[in-house]
Amino acid sequence: MQTSTTAAPHDTGAAYDIPEGRRAAGRWLIILATITLAAFALLQSLYAAGQTTYGFANWRPVLYAYLAWGVALGVGQVMIRGEGGKRALFVLPAILFTVAVVIFPTVAGLYIAFTDWNLASFEGRSFNGLANFWALMNDAYFWNALGNMVYYVLAVLVQYAIAFGLAMLLNAEIRARKFFRVAFLMPFMLSPVAVGWMVGKSLMEYRFGPAATLARLLGWENPAFFASPWIARFSIMAMDAWVWIPFVMILLLAGLQALPKEILEAAKVDGASPWRSFWQIIFPLMLPVSITAIIIRVIFQLKLADIVITVTSGGPGGATDTVSSFIFREYRDRSNVGYGTMVAEFYFILIAIFIALLLWGSSRWMKRVTG
């Protein structure tokens, strides 16, 4: 729709040679589309509120109106701004998409969070102000889950250490590197739900799972992997590590392969021991990659839920609960939509602050170390 009408110069984004009529038409197109969208939305919300009898069965026509509005906005941009509009077309679809599927739900979520709404009760939703928030403050299960998240996030450092070791191994001069890389990457490809069954429910099965058998051979009389709080937590961490170590390893391996060889060879010539050359050369040079890997990993770790939901459902006594699995049970088992959403929004704010601090702190620290 846009490539065919190219008589304008391409080197500038200026719109000096666009006829005034075309610009006005473009402006009118956008205005009309906006009015149509607003009319659809208004009509439907009046209908939903019971003010009029005329309306649609559901909100889907409004969605179509939004899509049409998006197209009109794009066409209008090109008509008004020419080349600049065509450039905007690259980024416009993604922005409209993300805004629609993030902003609306977030606003809706904020509203839900302040309602007393249980799908299982007959009363429907009702606004209850800050009651959910105060309930949250006094909810020992939530704070317990949040405390567990601290352990799970700290476990990322252990994963990082193991992954670094594996990356060093793969980076050494070895045969069949491709085979080992594929084998090491394999756990990352598997669905956490399947892993939950494969490892958590069968391999670690108390009576005849191979892991339990092995533990008995090694002298552990009673290898119950999910019975006592700390052992259960470690079991979940081990499964999580099994899935995610390949990811960190691949990032670190790429970093290792991009290291300047001259420096490493110079260290070799100077007679530095492998241990020394690792701590004084490789590790500092790998810091940027390491920090990227750890931050990405922490971001994903904060969403940890699938394995916990499928293997322990948070037990024993909430020892393995994550915030996400806690909220999942709140939705799924108790249908407690209002409260669950409040927990989710609160957790999201905590995460946002935590990640922001992490990014800020790590960039400051990097500057101090490298510069």
Place this chain on the structure above:
Amino acid sequence: MAMSTKAQTGMATRSKPYAYREPPSEFASNSKRIAGRVAIYTLLLLWTFIALFPIYWTVTTSFKVAVDVTQGHLIPFVDFWPDWRGWRSIGLSPDTIFNTSTVREEFMKRFLNSAIMSIGASLLAVILGSLAAYGLVRFDYKFAIWRNRDISFFFLSQLILPPVVLAMPFLVLYKELALLDTHIGLIVVYTLMVLPIVIWIMRDQFRGIPVELEQAALVDGCSTWGAFLRIVLPISLPGMVAAFILSVVLCWNEYFFAALLTATNANTLPVMVASQTGSQGINWWSMAALSTAAIAPLAIVGIFLERYIVKGLTAGAVK
């Protein structure tokens, strides 16, 4: 960026890394070197065992009968004789494959749902994400007070959004839009989930393409979009494939949204696996067969397209 391409091509072509070769004349250092090699290979094999044993265990368990499971038999044909029992129970064994089987139909439906949604969402995300990434790399935008940096941050910040935050609002929204339990509904959610990753990968990819190529195309009379479609797109195809495959992997494995937003029509494979663990966790052979069938497509992807996954994962990480 130059470094990162080097790293990737290095990984792809198995380039020799920096060798720590001791002088071969010294006998003592030679034996030390051998000890080092032994240690390296021991560790490599140990981790290979850790990484692959659960998969091996699952695949072999799908061919076991109850007594083989309880007695801890491990090696087929030696410890135990393989049996089709697990596969029969989901209707995929040789003797049941041509009969009608409700379990198999259920499984195939879920399988197809997973395939449709992960591929659909990945395609949509790659199209939207590539366009946005290209625009953000090449042009300077100014939407009100928003500039390129802000737009990029807006996209990438979606990555920290935990699924729990969006799950309930989506449930409510989809109910109003009549999109609950539909393919398109889950495709939209999954697209949102992988879009930041795609933009991240494609930004890195486009930065590696010299601007001169497009400038030459513009001089030859191509439009901006023409230059993008004819010149840039073919060059950046490997990056798109990498982003696409990584997205498929993430969507295929997604459980949270699928569990909350679907009921009977658009259920995915992970939901089916999870529901089985709840009700009949002891039915080992059929669970093993189901898990094997659920992970098989991605295991195959992992073996044959590992290069692209590595490329996708490492994009932008190594500067």
